Amino acid sequence: xxxxxxxxxxxxxxxxxxxxxxxxxxxxxxxxxxxxxxxxxxxxxxxxxxxxxxxxxxxxxxxxxxxxxxxxxxxxxxxxxxxxxxxxxxxxxxxxxxxxxxxxxxxxxxxxxxxxxxxxxxxxxxxxxxxxxxxxxxxxxxxxxxxxxxxxxxxxxxxxxxxxxxxxxxxxxxxxxxxxxxxxxxxxxxxxxxxxxxxxxxxxxxxxxxxxxxxxxxxxxxxxxxxxxxxxxxxxxxxxxxxxxxxxxxxxxxxxxxxxxxxxxxxxxxxxxxxxxxxxxxxxxxxxxxxxxxxxxxxxxxxxx
Amino acid sequence: xxxxxxxxxxxxxxxxxxxxxxxxxxxxxxxxxxxxxxxxxxxxxxxxxxxxx
Numbered sequence: 001x002x003x004x005x006x007x008x009x010x011x012x013x014x015x016x017x018x019x020x021x022x023x024x025x026x027x028x029x030x031x032x033x034x035x036x037x038x039x040x041x042x043x044x045x046x047x048x049x050x051x052x053x054x055x056x057x058x059x060x061x062x063x064x065x066x067x068x069x070x071x072x073x074x075x076x077x078x079x080x081x082x083x084x085x086x087x088x089x090x091x092x093x094x095x096x097x098x099x100x101x102x103x104x105x106x107x108x109x110x111x112x113x114x115x116x117x118x119x120x121x122x123x124x125x126x127x128x129x130x131x132x133x134x135x136x137x138x139x140x141x142x143x144x145x146x147x148x149x150x151x152x153x154x155x156x157x158x159x160x161x162x163x164x165x166x167x168x169x170x171x172x173x174x175x176x177x178x179x180x181x182x183x184x185x186x187x188x189x190x191x192x193x194x195x196x197x198x199x200x201x202x203x204x205x206x207x208x209x210x211x212x213x214x215x216x217x218x219x220x221x222x223x224x225x226x227x228x229x230x231x232x233x234x235x236x237x238x239x240x241x242x243x244x245x246x247x248x249x250x251x252x253x254x255x256x257x258x259x260x261x262x263x264x265x266x267x268x269x270x271x272x273x274x275x276x277x278x279x280x281x282x283x284x285x286x287x288x289x290x291x292x293x294x295x296x297x298x299x300x301x302x303x304x305x
Numbered sequence: 306x307x308x309x310x311x312x313x314x315x316x317x318x319x320x321x322x323x324x325x326x327x328x329x330x331x332x333x334x335x336x337x338x339x340x341x342x343x344x345x346x347x348x349x350x351x352x353x354x355x356x357x358x
Contacts, residue, residue, distance in 0.1 A: 027350075034347035035340050045351045052347040056354055060346045061339070075342050079334020085327025089320075155354040167355035180357050188356035223320050282317040 001268040005098055006107075012040065013101040015050075017165075022047035026173045037083040040100025041213055043155075046165035047173060054084045055136060055213055056155050056162075063140040063150030070148075084216060092224035093217045096207055097246075097261030102161045103207055107246065109199035118202050119248050124209045125259065131158070132212035154212060156184065160192040203246045208259065218258030225281050228262060230255045234275035241266035241276065251276060 016038045019029035028047050038051040061077035068075040087095055096103050135154040144150045155162055171177050198205040207214050235252045242250040244265045249257050251266045267276040278285050
């Protein structure tokens with residue numbers, strides 16, 4: 001199952017970044033596919049990107065709401081909110097675990113051996129809600145300049161995916177942009193390296209602490225069509241689910257937590273008692289292959305007394 | 306038993322409420338011609354997004 005997930009993550013990364021002509025055009029893709037939403041975090045200013053980033057689009061529409069009202073267009077980004085709402089209602093944070101290119105990158109970085117691996121402190125996980133409410137929605141909408149136009153705060157000051165996928169490649173492709181580099185770019189470069197290095201030592205630190213898209217999808221985890229279920233009669237509270245969870249969740253203590261990315265590792269790799277199952281609209285999906293397992297039994301130590 | 310069944314059905318049904326609301330939002334956006342605006346934005350390099358703007 002983990003191999004299938006990695007393959008699907010790679011497939012979606014390639015699919016949403018499949019404009020291979022960018023080294024020749026030296027520009028971003030400008031075709032009709034950009035009307036489609038990338039389900040994961042994937043900057044639309046990436047030269048290879050073929051879809052739009054929901055976070056970037058929301059901010060760009062919200063920062064110009066006043067201007068659009070004045071011109072009689074009434075753009076409230078309901079199209080983008082509707083699109084990510086549909087994705088979230090169907091899958092919850094399954095998208096983070098299976099389709100997000102930046103999630104894949106963090107998982108690959110975490111495979112780099114290091115002396116110690118660290119867990120992300122619980123309070124840091126609330127930062128992503130601040131990012132979603134303030135930097136993605138309120139600040140672009142309310143903090144406007146003299147012409148009534150706001151800024152895409154999250155993209156402008158934080159988004160490491162934007163720096164990695166768009167900032168660096170565009171500076172390489174378009175030398176004219178280089179003289180314009182300043183504090184903003186170096187600030188974003190700092191955040192990019194911060195999250196990339198942190199990803200070597202902690203599992204998915206950006207998803208856990210900062211990603212506003214993950215925060216939004218997570219709100220739907222308890223009401224989405226795809227959900228994990230716990231059979232309390234079978235659960236022995238052994239904690240095996242936590243040991244494999246990339247988001248450090250003990251599933252039986254927090255069923256369908258807003259942090260769960262539905263990678264299914266707890267179900268397919270950890271639980272020896274088949275206590276976890278995946279349901280679609282309340283119906284169990286029994287086609288998911290599980291490794292044949294035998295319950296772990298405590299190792300008996302030889303008695304030397 | 307019947308009560309339990311109807312509760313389960315209700316539980317399944319309420320999962321479709323956010324999906325319906327999202328679909329309505331999506332259609333409102335389409336009616337307001339927002340996809341065209343999104344497309345126009347996505348065709349331009351967002352200098353803010355890459356840390357230059």
